[in-house]
Amino acid sequence: MYRFLLTPRWLGALALTLVAAAVMVMLGNWQLDRYHARTAVNERIDAGSRMAPAPLRDALPAPTGGAGSVGAAPAERVEWSRVTATGRYDADNVVLVRGRTVESKVGFEVLAPLVLADGTAVLVDRGWIPPAPGGAVAMPQVPDLPAGEVTVVGRVHPSEPGGGEVSRRDGRLETRRIAVGKLARELPYPLHGAYLLLDEQTPADNPSFRAVPIGHTNNWQNFGYVIQWWIFAAMSLVGYGWVARREARRAAGLDTPKAPVDRAAEPAASA
Incomplete structure (x- = not known):
C-alpha cells in the first residue's frame, strides 16, 4: 500500500518535512539555551539581593x-x-x-x-x-x-x-x-x-532620586517558544504521516466516497 512513498514526489515531500522538522527542533533548542541563560541571570539577581x-x-x-x-x-x-x-x-x-x-x-x-x-x-x-x-x-x-x-x-x-x-x-x-x-x-x-x-x-545621597528597579528577565516566554517549536516539529511529521495514510487508503479503495442517495427516487411515504 505504501510503495508510492518511494516515488520522487513523495521522497521530496519527506525530505522537505524532515528538514522543516529539524529546523524547528533546532529553533526550540536555541530558545531552550536562552531560557537557561535568562534563568541564570534571574538567579544572580536574587542572589545579589541577599549577599553581603x-x-x-x-x-x-x-x-x-x-x-x-x-x-x-x-x-x-x-x-x-x-x-x-x-x-x-x-x-x-x-x-x-x-x-x-x-x-x-x-x-x-x-x-x-x-x-x-x-x-x-x-x-x-x-x-x-x-x-x-x-x-x-x-x-x-x-x-x-x-x-x-x-x-x-x-x-x-x-x-x-x-x-x-x-x-x-x-x-x-x-x-x-x-x-x-x-x-x-x-x-x-x-x-x-x-x-x-x-x-x-x-553619606546618604539626596532623597529626590528614585532607585532604578532591577527587573527579572522573562525566561518563561523563552520556555513557551521551546514548546511551540517542538510542537510544530511534531505536527509536521504527524501531518506527513496523515497525508501518506490517506493517500494509501485512497489507492486501496478504502476511502471511496459513497454514492449520493437520490431522494427523488425514493417512494413517497404512505399517508
Whole structure:
C-alpha cells in the first residue's frame, strides 16, 4: 500500500518535512539555551539581593590602561552582585542618561564617576530623576554630589550594548545608553568595565532620586517558544504521516466516497 512513498514526489515531500522538522527542533533548542541563560541571570539577581557586599576589586578587575581606557568586563558570575567602594565623586563629569523609564514616567538616570584612591574610577548610577517642565528631554535639576570621601554599595551592572552619541550639555555629559567604553573616552582617568547601581551611600545621597528597579528577565516566554517549536516539529511529521495514510487508503479503495442517495427516487411515504 505504501510503495508510492518511494516515488520522487513523495521522497521530496519527506525530505522537505524532515528538514522543516529539524529546523524547528533546532529553533526550540536555541530558545531552550536562552531560557537557561535568562534563568541564570534571574538567579544572580536574587542572589545579589541577599549577599553581603564584597570589595569592588573582588568583582571587577582594575583597568590597566591610561586615561580614557576601560577595564575588562565583569565575569558573568559577579554580574548583579553587591560590591562596596570608597572614593570621591567627580562633579565635573556627571553623566545624564536620557529617555529612561521608571514607573511609566520618562526621565533621566544620573551617573557620577567615583574616583578611587589608585586614580581609577567606576561609574555609579545614583538613580532616576524626572525632567524639568517642558518635555521628556528638558534638562533636569540634578542634586549636588556629596563633597569629600564617600562609600557606596551597589550592584554590578554590565555595560549596555550600543551607546550612540555622547555629547555635553550645560557642562554635563549626555547619552542614551550606558556604554562604558564610549563614556570612558570622555573621562580623564581609566574606567572600570561595568557600572554600579547604587543601593546605599555614606553619606546618604539626596532623597529626590528614585532607585532604578532591577527587573527579572522573562525566561518563561523563552520556555513557551521551546514548546511551540517542538510542537510544530511534531505536527509536521504527524501531518506527513496523515497525508501518506490517506493517500494509501485512497489507492486501496478504502476511502471511496459513497454514492449520493437520490431522494427523488425514493417512494413517497404512505399517508
